[in-house]
Amino acid sequence: MSEQEKRVGVYVCHCGHNIAGTVDVEHVAEWSQHLPNVVISRDNKFMCASTGQEQIEEDIKEFGLTHVVVASCSPHMHEKTFRNACARAGMNPYLFEMANIREHASWVHPNDRDGATNKAKALVSAAVHRVIHHEPLEPMQVKIRPETLVVGGGIAGIQAALEIADAGYHVYLVEREPSIGGHMAMFDKTFPTLDCSACILTPKMFDAGAHPNITLLTYSEVEKVDGYVGNFTVRVRKRARMVDEDLCTGCGSCWDKCPIKVVDDVFEAGMGYRKAIYRPFPQAVPKYPVIDVENCTYFKTGKCRMCEKVCPTEAIRFDMEDQYVDLEVGNVILATGYKLFDCRRIPNYGYGRLENVFSSLEFERLTNAAGPTEGKVVLRDGETVPESVAIIHCVGSRDKNYNEHCSAICCMSSLKFAHLVMEKTGAQVYNFYIDMRPISKGYEEFYHRILSEGTTFIRGKVSEITDAAHAPDEEGKLIVVAEDTLIGKQRRVPVDMVILAAGLEPRADSQAVGYMFGVGCGDTGFFTERHPKLDPVATATEGVFIAGACQGAKDIPDSVAQGAAAAARVLGTISRREVALEPVRASIDESRCSGCRICNNMCPYNAIDFIEAEGVSRVNPALCKGCGTCVAACPSQVITGAHFTFDQLMAEIDGILVDVTGEMPLVTEVI
């Protein structure tokens, strides 16, 4: 089609008063009539309404439009809507372009009618100049493998795995620790119902372990990911357990007899011990132990082999080696959870220095009936029952020095602790909070319950926790210093025990894991969802979804909901069997490629291969995500970025400067 034969239709939307209140919409439509190739230009109250869409369809047929421009809201809002309208009238949907005159004009220049109207014209002109260079594109169809990889076996990952497995598809659940369960397995009671954590988690862990559609890969980590939606290949390193899973019955003779005691920093949060051969907790799934080779005497000195001697099924294998398992999966769900803020980072709170300052996870273990004290709330000496306890909210959260975000669960876990301390010890409890934020269902009610139980609430940020007494009643105590902002007074509260409600942070390796799967991390370091409101479980990489606390601090109900939501998205793609990928892809004109290979290393997805035999580079369209970096880098200018081509962008620049270049003034009278 020659340039002259192109016939563009322009539609300028009022969006009720949203655009028309500031931009002179009728005038813009009238002005646009004079832009090159425009055969019809209209304004319309609501373009996205069925009447607006039908107008486009009718005009395409009646005026033989070859290209369409809609000037309305952001393409992130309605690009799909209008592309579909064009497609219904038989036009290739990629021959459409949008001008954003609402978010980028009327809404941001409310007091500048002329400025907003002129800007709207420039944006419409840019779109018209650009659209005539658009070419028909076809979305790429790729087949979806029905298997799914779930990374992280906390509650979010378990939920996601079970949903998919129950729907009849296979799941590989990869967990770094020897058992699935995540943080929830460490808790005794869960807010706001105070039901027993193990009682609700264990059945789910068991189901996941026994499900015919779930392959558990525990004590394992993903090493490498290749491929794209529908066809990922994943290499998993299965660390050697030193225990033959086919023979082991989980009887426990080995860890009973193992002479080496190790502080358990993971499951016991440093509060208790495990052996060198261990199973993190009794309900662990799978039930098999692992040998921690860094601490096992046999691996250190060549002597011992006690476990081997006592194992009735001869399941111990000292010569076991790490194994690599290659998986092929169609979709991935990341559910790697969070790590607790390290309270040592706030030196004035004394954690790690003052013995009876505990972190929240330490307290969880202390109060757990299966924990190191069998659930007795006592001081570090293991016997003294505290008479007064301070619980500090927001430690490492909502603080520009550490984490700006609210960790969402600490108010509630602090209330839970207040209840448990009072119930178990009768101690006087002081909760120091900045704001009380019990926001979910049943949470405010729980707060009122704790209020009525007699906890003292002090509103104010704690400046210091010290053992330097200023008065006789402070001797031998921890003194919590804070400004009580409700009475405007500095307070010193002497207590026996302090619990720091530490915030939730992204995993230390979240950047690296995200990088491997093509998922970014936001300001906070948590994985970035595709859209914060409308697409909270998808990511920028098609086929990779996120669920649970790896996406942002959240409680168990929200983690479960997100796990299920991610599973639903995966099931959706599986049942479609194919997905359509946006055809925004790079391609190389091989006849003009000089073979310099500059583009090869530019691509963040390794989508460009060098074909030795032909001496040219080639883009694998299934791997390319269309960023365009190679397009801008090619010194021979032979890489085309579909839908963002050189010609299209050059024309858009010329069009956006239509008045400055002298092509057409922005004021109609002159025309």
Add this chain to the structure above:
Amino acid sequence: MSDNGTFEPVIVGFLCNWCSYRAADLAGTSRMGYPATLRDIRIMCTGRLDPTFVLRALQKGADAVLIMGCHPGQCHYQEGNYKAIRRFVLLRRTLRQMGIDDARVQLHWASAAEGVRFAQTVARVTEEIKALGPLDWPHNWPNEDPYALQEANS
């Protein structure tokens, strides 16, 4: 130039689809006002920004170019913005040799959540360009069309 003779700069913006374009959308939905001097063009990533685009905009009469992308480390394509930084530094060096003030071509970051930052950046750049006055490259370099030079070289 507006009717009353005050200089209203024309700034061409290149915004990456994932962060800064969405930041501009957010500035809109949150009704944060800023001067109507920016005319923005969406690219998928700042890594797509061919320096030629910047030259073209200036050569066609823009007073300034504002490139905005995701914060370093947060590019949706992982590292496109690092590529953009490198090209930007080189481009600016070239422009400096042509006597173009650094303020006329700027690179900034705004995440999808930073509507305020986006609006403030546009306002600040506008003030800087107002202070500098018009660039008027087409008339200042009538015989040296940088884009034509670039084309001749390729």
